[in-house]
Amino acid sequence: MSTLTIFSSVPARAAEAAPVATSRPIPAVLGADLEVPVKGGRLVGYANLDYAASAPCLEPVSAAVTAALPAYSSVHRGAGYASQLTTARYEQARHTVRAFVGARPDDAVIFTRNTTDATNLLARCLPAGTTTVVFDTEHHASLLPWQKSVRLAPPAFPGEAVRAADAALAGIDGPKLLVVTAASNVTGELWPIAALAHVAHRHGARILVDAAQLVPHRRLNLTALDLDYVAFSGHKLYAPFGAGVLVGRRDWLADGEPYLKGGGAVRSVGDDTEWHDDPEPRHEAGTPNVLGAIALAAACDALTATGWTALVREEERLIARLRSGLASIEGVRELSLWGDDHPRVGIVSFTVDGYSAREVAEVLSGEYGIGVRDGKFCAHPFVRHLLGETDGGCEDGTASAVRASIGIGTTQEHVDRLVEAVRDLVNR
Numbered sequence: 001m002s003t004l005t006i007f008s009s010v011p012a013r014a015a016e017a018a019p020v021a022t023s024r025p026i027p028a029v030l031g032a033d034l035e036v037p038v039k040g041g042r043l044v045g046y047a048n049l050d051y052a053a054s055a056p057c058l059e060p061v062s063a064a065v066t067a068a069l070p071a072y073s074s075v076h077r078g079a080g081y082a083s084q085l086t087t088a089r090y091e092q093a094r095h096t097v098r099a100f101v102g103a104r105p106d107d108a109v110i111f112t113r114n115t116t117d118a119t120n121l122l123a124r125c126l127p128a129g130t131t132t133v134v135f136d137t138e139h140h141a142s143l144l145p146w147q148k149s150v151r152l153a154p155p156a157f158p159g160e161a162v163r164a165a166d167a168a169l170a171g172i173d174g175p176k177l178l179v180v181t182a183a184s185n186v187t188g189e190l191w192p193i194a195a196l197a198h199v200a201h202r203h204g205a206r207i208l209v210d211a212a213q214l215v216p217h218r219r220l221n222l223t224a225l226d227l228d229y230v231a232f233s234g235h236k237l238y239a240p241f242g243a244g245v246l247v248g249r250r251d252w253l254a255d256g257e258p259y260l261k262g263g264g265a266v267r268s269v270g271d272d273t274e275w276h277d278d279p280e281p282r283h284e285a286g287t288p289n290v291l292g293a294i295a296l297a298a299a300c301d302a303l304t305a306t307g308w309t310a311l312v313r314e315e316e317r318l319i320a321r322l323r324s325g326l327a328s329i330e331g332v333r334e335l336s337l338w339g340d341d342h343p344r345v346g347i348v349s350f351t352v353d354g355y356s357a358r359e360v361a362e363v364l365s366g367e368y369g370i371g372v373r374d375g376k377f378c379a380h381p382f383v384r385h386l387l388g389e390t391d392g393g394c395e396d397g398t399a400s401a402v403r404a405s406i407g408i409g410t411t412q413e414h415v416d417r418l419v420e421a422v423r424d425l426v427n428r
């Protein structure tokens, strides 16, 4: 079996080291000095601990968009200089994203609105009769788009995920697709995607990896991991300008029904319509989100230039501090599928005895200026499983959790403020 190459070797609860010195500076985010009102009318610096929902904009991303705006013009349609420049920037963004995920030279790179749009696009392009195998742990964006799917229960350990996928794929005839999230948006835990890709291919299946929560935190190499498709969102990658992407094998995408029908997707329209069979124009009808694509590419460039070692080490230092702080508070329980020591990205979900998740989130915001997410995080089956709940409630404050998530721009003070705020709440 392949090694789980994306798993970090740094233990999740590593001793708290001194802040990491980086050789190249980690870029700043916009809004680092945002002040927000708290109870009593005071202003405090905002502690944004909700990166997994949407990350703040990186300064180099904002700069790239600002630089592109004066020449902003139509793409793929105009002979004017500004149009040519904007088209070149848009196509360059595609190359940058391709390199960022280590795609094969002939992979398609299709700009979408977000991850949800990307998974739905692929769902519409599956060959007739394709069966999708998907775990109940998925975000709804990866759980719901499929016409015909086999749902697998949350596996008790990573090897069980591989075994369950193996057994399910073995029992399916015809085209098959395994869909799996690389890093859980609920627990942050990393999934054994290399091993799952290996199993999928052994059964003649393909694999789609939902990388929405992975790419802001870890390097992803589609070719090295032998993945068929990956999807992710710009707004979680410090590029909140409305673009996402689907990257992967061309054939299904070239044969699939054009996602949107309109200008740009067609070669000619007469009595018959001749659609492009290159996946990019075929599925990107209408004027695309050029600035979104430029922003997404700028984020890829900025993360690559900073270097993953520095980013990962700083994130692991802060998440270890956050987790051990929360673990030291009686009545606080962290949600985890595979245990404390399983590698994870900078996401922690937890419950606080005696308080609903909504109450905790409101106190954190209203009294401490801390932004977190509460609810089931668009992963209802998984959160219910982790909480041992069977109710059908949604984002109503019952059977839900609080999620803190970090990234570039998170400081030790933010993390400490959250831990002390939860401790104060519990001690009231």
Ligand SMILES: Cc1ncc(COP(=O)(O)O)c(C=O)c1O
Pocket (backbone or CB within 6 Å): 052, 053, 114, 115, 116, 117, 139, 141, 142, 181, 183, 184, 185, 210, 212, 213, 233, 244, 378
């Ligand atoms: C793992 C995962 N997949 C997919 C999505 C959907 O992303 P978007 O809302 O950008 O489509 C999310 C969003 O939270 C996510 O965390």
